[in-house]
Amino acid sequence: GENVEQHPSTLSVQEGDSAVIKCTYSDSASNYFPWYKQELGKRPQLIIDIRSNVGEKKDQRIAVTLNKTAKHFSLHITETQPEDSAVYFCAASILGGNEKLTFGTGTRLTIIP
Amino acid sequence: GAVVSQHPSRVICKSGTSVKIECRSLDFQATTMFWYRQFPKQSLMLMATSNEGSKATYEQGVEKDKFLINHASLTLSTLTVTSAHPEDSSFYICSASKAFTGELFFGEGSRLTVL
Numbered sequence: 001g002e003n004v005e006q007h008p009s010t011l012s013v014q015e016g017d018s019a020v021i022k023c024t025y026s027d028s029a030s031n032y033f034p035w036y037k038q039e040l041g042k043r044p045q046l047i048i049d050i051r052s053n054v055g056e057k058k059d060q061r062i063a064v065t066l067n068k069t070a071k072h073f074s075l076h077i078t079e080t081q082p083e084d085s086a087v088y089f090c091a092a093s094i095l096g097g098n099e100k101l102t103f104g105t106g107t108r109l110t111i112i113p
Numbered sequence: 114g115a116v117v118s119q120h121p122s123r124v125i126c127k128s129g130t131s132v133k134i135e136c137r138s139l140d141f142q143a144t145t146m147f148w149y150r151q152f153p154k155q156s157l158m159l160m161a162t163s164n165e166g167s168k169a170t171y172e173q174g175v176e177k178d179k180f181l182i183n184h185a186s187l188t189l190s191t192l193t194v195t196s197a198h199p200e201d202s203s204f205y206i207c208s209a210s211k212a213f214t215g216e217l218f219f220g221e222g223s224r225l226t227v228l
Contacts, residue, residue: 041222042222043206043220043221044206044219046216046217049216089156089157099145100147100162101147101159101217103156103159104156105155105156106155
């Protein structure tokens with residue numbers, strides 16, 4: 001089955017600086033890669049996703065890049081703000097297949113004011 | 114956007130009792146729902162995939178007789194934790210897959226505490 005690894009497990013960044021979180025996946029059939037933000041005790045919230053037919057996607061301060069050959073994808077947050085502090089999870093699945101998401105281990109991002 | 118409602122949000126029960134958690138897709142039909150368990154400071158671990166009208170598919174290591182899943186309609190799936198024990202205390206989250214988009218919509222989660 002799919003295995004998703006995520007690094008780093010914790011990340012502290014000065015407010016205004018950029019944060020980068022990286023994930024690798026094992027199943028070359030995976031074609032959908034969402035990123036979720038989870039605040040304590042709450043449900044995961046989708047913040048951005050990318051499909052395997054594109055290499056990069058951007059939404060305001062958030063961007064995701066995908067390297068299918070290397071089987072890794074990254075989340076980039078620019079101009080970080082205190083409200084960006086949360087746990088972030090990457091995930092991978094096969095659209096059109098069983099569609100079950102395999103999550104990474106999570107990154108606790110702390111923005112230092 | 115699509116809404117998935119999960120109930121109850123918090124439940125405390127005594128060891129040995131059973132607890133039922135409901136997951137409803139409010140404004141779309143979900144042929145597939147997923148149940149996850151999340152321990153403190155850990156990731157979401159898939160427990161089972163629930164398909165309407167058929168038996169759930171459990172992940173390796175998940176006891177199907179302990180975690181009963183029923184997906185009776187296109188908008189409702191239930192998870193019953195039978196004979197709960199303190200080690201079953203966790204945050205249980207459901208999600209529903211919207212047809213053709215692949216996007217998952219999560220319920221609010223249910224925090225189970227077994228005394």
